[in-house]
Amino acid sequence: MTNKRQKIIVYIDGFNLHYGINGLNQFYKWLDLQILAKSFAQDDDAIISVKYFTSKLNGSSDSVYRQSIYLDALSRHCSNIKTITGNFVRARKCKHCDGKNNEEKQTDVNIACEMMQDLYESNFDIAYLVSGDSDLVAPVRKIVNMNKVIIVAFPPNRKSKELIEVASNYFDIKESRLKKCQLPNEIATKRNPLKRPEKWQKQNKGDI
Template sequence: MVFIDGFNLYYGLKQKYGRRYHWLDLEALATSLLKPWQTLTGVKYFTARVRNDAGSLQRQSTYLDALGAHCANLEIIDGRFQEKVRGCRQCGSTWTGYEEKETDVSIAIALLEHGVTDDFDTAVIISGDSDLCPAVRALKRVCPDKEVVVAFPPARWSHDLKLAVLAAFPIGVAKLRQAQLPVEVITDDGHTLKRPGRWV
């Protein structure tokens, strides 16, 4: 079972490659990370709906709808963005920003829940966030027979997370290139979802 930290992956892709690989087929990517004898039991994608930009929200919604239509084994788990007042200490001005919440906790809970209910033998975490280390250690204590592997997104790395798991490796560009959704995805009700023009 593959657990994907959506924003960690998104910002890693953006930092390393711009928007070129944002139209990513997460189920195909997850499958490409497995060993030949392994079977994918599910993909859990943890994200949150953006709130600060209408264009970004539309692109994200199109992408999530395309994933839902194209990836049969994918579950999208929504967190949230919380308003946060930010300020400048020098000039005293303030503004409202947004902070993504709940992703780390949601991944931790899902990892433990699916481990306890024996839904996987090996968990693959796509993230470079060391905040997930306690969840990995907890799974080892509760389910010592379960294995955890980390696949680091582009431009993301955590020494602590690497030490906490059985194995860790970076996701190479070839896997990203080969795991792109079709340019157009047709939904069950016949709608056509197209790759956003800015994602090139």
């Protein structure tokens, strides 16, 4: 009798991961999510899908440009990634300041919906969740109650006690792992190559 290979799906909360890296080192934002996912599993061939959840920024700022380059780089270089986008909307004016802040919407809902669909379709035996968002406690608990394994990989400085309590297991994504899971500095296209954004070339903390 041969052992059945376990099916693995990796769910990545893009903004949660991004802001965790932002507080650590901007250099690591040029992250190869497919290699990162493979680094979680002993048998990386068992990973049937990597689902990346994010929201596209609006406007013409440098942040929008960097995100666009990064998403294009992922789509060209990583063959096993499915990107699922939510909305980025203008928030109400802050009562304590003169400005307005953008708010990212739908990511946690999208993650929960994908996880539940995959659960009930028996698409995975083991799930990895890259997030420290406690709003995802309910779907994580449901997966465990359905006798599936879900392991939470916490981005830097994004640990959640609530997720730790309900998950099958957890670990922290260390800087050493991020360093090993970078995209090539240049990715070839039919026209100009996609390059690591200049602001992400320096190893320091900073904005998006």
